[in-house]
Amino acid sequence: MARLAYLFDSSKCVGCHGCQIACKQWNQEKATRTTFNGSYQNPPALSPDTRTIMRFYENFEQDTIPQLNILKVQCYHCGEPACVKACPSGALSKTDKGITAVDPSKCIACGYCHSACPFTVPAIGKHVNKCDMCLSRTEHGDDKQKTSTPACVKTCPAGALEFGDRDALVAKAHKRVEWLKSRGHKDANLYGEKVLGGLGVMSVLKYPPASYGLPPNPTMPLELFVWKDLFNPMGLLMLVGAVGAAAGHYLLALRQSRDDHHHHGGDESKGKEEMKG
Amino acid sequence: MGTVSRRTFLKLMAAGAGAATVWNGNLAVPAIAAPRPYRLKDTKVSPSVCIYCGVGCGLLVYAKDGKVINVEGDPDNPNNQGGLCGKGSSAYEVYASPRRLKKVLYRAANSDKWEEKEWSWAIPEIAKRIKKTRDASFKLKEGAVAVNRTEALVQLGGASHDTDENYLLAKFARALGIVGLEHQARI
């Protein structure tokens, strides 16, 4: 099955919050109480009640032209998702279409995914919450009414979001980058084509990723490998070792004590009986 | 060993070994995990038009058991092709908001609170006041010209109503002799 993805084009986005509200609407999430905090960005961050937000960055270009860089932030559906790797309970998983799916019933709210994610996306309340590319829509929706596209993509009034086969979108995105370059945006780039196994949500950016608060080169955290691939089996071995050693020693000691005909032998077995009770 | 004794512990270990198979089965990664069911099965779909700005974005309204359960953009509508902005995306909440007015409310003169009323009370009361204000202020002639108007009764609004209702509002107001007739286009 070809990998599904969607493409966010920052040069088309107008930051109307349509995707954010449509997402809440479809996923029946609570609106939270917010206050104005010096930006158009609200709620200020992803949360257990918010799967996607618009981030706003205001900068100068050549001292005269202000910049308003808008980024849609949600789970990026990495090709190699750190969160799935970190998840101890199987609540996060990768579907055959490349979507990082969530099964809240399995989530133990440990928060490992939150810290493992290079973008710190998953938010945990009673359970993890993050974008699942509207699985219920993409799996069961009606193509004609476009309820088979994710709610945010469908609702984008500017046409800044597109959903579909990842390879086709990559090709399209390259064209957009070229187009932006032809319009004088020298630094235009496609974010997420290759990093982390290729992101499932790619962004066409007018300026370098840092101007959008994105890590230029996100990687799977090293600690995660140490933890999951090295320490996890080792720790298990150690434990089994400790228990095994104790058991072995017990047999050894038992034989020894029998050999010694230690006079405390009887008491010992009595003590054990009591302990059980 | 505290709450779990050694033997029980060992027993549990044995039981666990058996259970682990089942457990691991649960842990196996599912091909698809759809946490929320698709909500639009067996719904009645009817088109509508967004109530906000003048672009005229199409809406599709999904209803089930006499209740609207979802509203989203109409992909066929050439104005929005399925898209809706932040405001438009809140269309469902407009219908479902607990703050919607659901009863006729009346505030008496100098009162500090609303009272809930019935339509059967409100309509005659309003009509009486319209008549009283209109008749008391009605001007039949200005010089020789039949002006037939009242300036003491005014009507405001209309841009949030349907076109057919707008037409009726105009007809209604003019028939009452209202000349102070304005709506949101002016401001």
Add this chain to the structure above:
Amino acid sequence: MSPSFGRGAMTNSIPDVANADVIMVCGGNPAENHPGVARFINMAREKGGIVISVDPRYTRTSVLSDIYAPIRPGTDIVFFNALVNYILTNKKYFEPYVKNYTNASYLLKPEFGFKDGYFSGWDDAKKKYDYASWQYQTGPDGAPLTDPTLQNPDCVFQRMIKFYARYTPALVEKVTGMKQDLFLKIAAAYSATGVPDKSGTLLYAMGLTQHTKGVQNIRAFAIVQLLLGNMGLPGGGVNAMRGEANVQGSTDAGLLFGNLPGYLAAPSAAAHPNLKTYLEKITVKNSFAENSPKFAVSLLKAWWGDKAQPENDFCFDYLPKFSRPHSFMDIFDDMYAGKIQGLLLWGMNPLVSGPNFEKTAQGLEKLDWMMGIDLFESETHRFWKRPGANPKDIKTEVFLLPAASMVEKDGSATNTSRWLQMRYRSVDPIGDCKEDGAVMYMLVQELKKLYAADANAVYPGPILDLTWGYGGEHYNADEVFKEMNGWDVKTKQQLPGFATLKADGSTTSGSWIYCGMYPPAGNLAKRRKPDKQGIGLNLEWGWAWPMNRRILYNRASCDLDGKPFSDKKYLVHWDAAGKKWTGIDVPDFIGTRAPSDPLGAAPFIMVPYGLGRLFAPGGMTSDGPFPEHYEPMESPVKNAMGSVQNNPLAVTYKSDRDKWAKTGGDEFPYICTTYRVAEHYQTGNITRKLLTTTEAMPETFLEIDPELAKAKGIKNGEYVEVSSARGKIKVKAFVTPRLQPMVIDGKKCHVVGIPWNYGFFGEDPAGLANTVTSANMLTPQAGDPNVRIPEYKAFMVNVRRA
């Protein structure tokens, strides 16, 4: 727009924006207030289009622009006029268009002139113009004299060259703060559309209209469009984006004091004492408006049915006649003066949306009663509970009725591009909610009963004789559409279009421009066939007035012989064999009028002789036939154009609450403009009651540039106090580089901006509940002389840390 082309509505359509080669966004912010347009702006760009954003603030629309230029609020005319000057001096205009389709060649009366800030005919004592000199020289048949070579010094074209010469790029920089090189870049880019195969469009909204010279702002750009030949083309036009779902429909329906449905003039005591004079006055010879009597009589027949007969002037006297303006601001000035007792308020929140909040509020206190109907309780409905008011002292009775929402009723909305689209009742209204149509029915029935029962009732005729059915309490919108369309009185057959209307009482039509939407075949607004291949005309999607024409004045896309100027911009052409106009759009022309006929090459059919008006004659725009720059009522500088500071005809009021800042004074040194945010709708009466939209934009703020913030010690997110001569509010500061100080006439000026979507009653953040944060605490009651729209967009304030 109406003075320039004959009609006031948006000329093109929303999807048509995608066909533009250059899009000028000035005085509008479609990305935030009409986000649906963003898709088509993006499509146009992808096809190679250039987007120019001119705005005091770098907005979310500016994000989509190729060129962004800041401009001082209230100086658009200088910018547009300089654009005209650039086009004229650099000969960028589309010559055949200017010569043949505009009144450039008309000869003006020699006594017409402009001097010292006034056009000829100014009477300083009466503070009025005498419009006698604002006229063409006419021949014996009354037709204007022309000079097709455009060389006669009295012709409109030459007069324009003279008038506009003052508007130089240097002046643009001096008055608007826009750098000269930036202006020249824009001028070059935009005037490049003055060729046959390119079109440019203006997208604007309240940023141009809400000024004491709002109409002239639009005129100024309409002139640019006429010079470049951008009218009647796909991707061209002057496109007013309407702010509300059905503000077009309600304007069409005549919900303004001066209009009846279909833009027929509402009778006034002075001009229209009886039907005869009324019909004479509304007849405009040599234009399509010579048919107006047919429309007016059909309207009277629709309203009073069989009672309307030739003998009683078709009940013409039943229509009220006004003697003075009753515009929004006039109404509230009257209300404040205690002249109004009853208010019927249909889904509107004037306390928040009107200028000068406190004056509005105190006006409402003077009412005896008020009836409101709405989805949510608004600030206006509870004005008696507003912060600082004591309900015990307020006598106004308030009836608040619960309305059905858009998913609970059938009906139609007319969008900004005149398209009628249907809404359908999906579910029954919740609670006790009712459709407004049903409420009106109940009121009308009750009134009929009251008037029939009262022998002493005053002038009961118009009410008793009023036709009113529409399915009664089971409101049926289709019945209304049938009446708006009209029928043949004898056969009861629905009419196919307004060409069949008669002035003898044999036809009815409640709103002639909607005639043709409900022919015998049925309600055409119900059509749902989108146009997926074409250029986005969508002829079979809904229905557009007039007669389903999607791009107005499309005859102008063809040359004199009826051949398209460019195949790339094809809409219609003259089919010589079939002897009719035909094309991919419905011709906005008389279908069988050949190009060789008299008026066969006159595309602006609502204007006498059918030519676009570079010069608006006869006081049709009361403050000048050409747009002239005057400063806003409150301004930091003296008018650089001359000694006349403000629009000499600007509407102002004289109550004790109408106070003004001194020009260039220190008390209120900063320019303030108001606007809306993408997340809230108008007064926010809906969106501030909803949780999701409130979450996204929870409270109001004052946008302020970093330099001013630093000077005042204001940090981002801190509270500031904003004050004007009318009032003050406490809001949070939004320090943003998207605003930059500008140098005006050598003086550094700061612009601040505040959204006006907020009031005092909604899902406000804790601590803000019951605090008035309405920008209209600050705004003045001053208006444009032509349409009396308030000047919200440019006034003076002071800012300090709170």
Add this chain to the structure above:
Amino acid sequence: MKPGYILKHEKPTRVFHWVNLIVFVLLLLSGLAVFNKNLAFLAIPFGGLKNAATVHKYLGWVYFIAPLVYIALYPKLFVKFLKVIGNITKDDIAWFKIAGGYLAPFIKGTPPPQDKYNAGQKSLGWMVIGLSCILAATGLAMFFYASMPPAVVRWSILIHAAVGIFLGCGVIVHAYLAAIHPVSSKEFYTMMGSGYIDEEFAKGHNEKWYKEMKAKSSQ
């Protein structure tokens, strides 16, 4: 007082040890269940992984606070304990050299006389104090992960797991020796029960302490 018996652990100490023991075991089991998928079965007694994780999260607080309460209420006992385990002597080192005699017949030798706690117990004491502090610190970081830099949390997870497992192993050995080992488990009841120990056993295993106590009581 039973004749021939001597009080080794005061009641508060015993209660505290109980609490600590129960909490630690639960933490270890639930922690391990989360730590490695192959150990997920350990969560069964908790009624599933989610409960195990919840138990772990909030019991962690008990594990963190209980010692503090003990210290706050019985500072003297705690200081005494610290003094004992802080008093590392040559005998202790000698004890370690022969692994307390537990690894006979591989390492032979007679353990030198020991304090109230033998060298193994002393070192476990330090281990528990030191590693528990690390567990607490990293555990807090994990608890408040949302307001911590993610890298800090990631390292905390790693360290928490490593330390937890290491301590877990230590405790397993301790538990084994104290409760299961045929000889040394004689002491089991001292801590887990009445607090008294057979004077004979004390003489053999904690000679120094026994002498001290005798000296005290004879004064």
